[in-house]
Amino acid sequence: MVSAEVCPPNTDQPAVAQSPVSFWNDSNMVCLDLDDVSSVTPDMVTEQDQDGDTLLHYAVIHENISLVKKIIHVIPQCSVLNILNNINQTPLHLAVITHQPQIVRLFLSRGACTETRDRNGNTALHLACRRGCLTCVQQLTIPLQQKEIDGADYHVSFQRIPQDPGLLNYDGQSCLHLAANSGSKAVLDYLLSPSVGYNVNIKHGRSGRTILHEAVCDRNLNLLIHLLRNQTCFKLDINCEAFDDSTPLRIALCNGNKEAVLLLRMSGAME
Structure with a gap:
């Protein structure tokens, strides 16, 4: 049996078993060779095992593109794409994790919901940003074209792509905070580009800190320099206050971070 439970415990990486697998549902056991796509029937695609995983979860975990496409061809409606396993992962979450x-793009074109949250409140885009995976981030933020949707065998409802930039996970982190923490300048710059248009001054849901605050707090000099160099382009509010009224400069002064203090002052920060 494949489990989509995280492995090791503090990550969201699914465990992978070898094909064939025994797929348990509520009433019986189905032994399926994941390489045999011809055996997939419409009745099988909504069944869930004891971990809540569907056949589509399994196919994604095993990176079996042929089986994924076969399942999508036989599903009756897009809701099947959004079935949650026991830790609130959809197949879309797993496609990003793996x-x-x-597959991420294929799921979107068939109606997979972009704003479904896992047990930590992360959407697929949150996960892609946290992992610094630019290609997945791009697939999740480029609006769908009609020709992509036309391939579906059922009606695909309109949804906002990219998702609401203010959507926070349960730790209060936005996609932008996660991208900054990942260390991927490519993802960060992409989210802040005119084509996506995320707000560089978005605040952390718990602390009210922007990614500029966090760069100072973490003594992340590379991120700090990158943000300040692109201050005008990013429309950076260098004097933005967190919920405790702290600005990036005040934090740098309190922490004795002389390099950050100098850089911020040279860039126009006020005490």
Whole structure:
């Protein structure tokens, strides 16, 4: 049996078993060779095992593109794409975790919901940003074209792509905070580009800190310099206050971070 429970415990990486697998549902056991796509029937695609995983969860975990496409062809409606397992992962979450941008895009074109949250409140885009996976981030933020949707065998409802930039996970982190923490300048710059248009001054849901605050707090000099160099382009509010009224400069002064103090002052920060 494949479990989509995280492995090791503090990550969201699914465990992978070898094909064939025994797929348990509520009433019986189905033994399926994941390489045999011809055996997939419409009745099988909504069944869930004891971990809440569907056949589509399994196919994604095993990176079996042929089986994924077969399942999508036989599903009766897009709600099947959004079935949650026991830790609130959809197949879309797993496609990001296993770094399969092609499958990510296919799911979106067939109506997979972009704003479904896992047990930590992360959408698929949150996970892609946290992992610094630019290709997955791009697939999740480029609006769908009609020709992509036309391939579906059922009606695909309109949804906002990219998702609401203010959507926070349960730790109060936005996609932008996660991208900054990942260390991926490519993802960060992409989210802040005019084509996506995320707000560089978005505040952390618990602390009210922007990514500039966090760069100072974490003594992340590379991120700090990158943000200040692109201050005008990013429309950076260098004097933005967190919920405790702290600005990036005040934090740098309190922490004795002389390099940050100098950089912030040279860039126009006020005490």
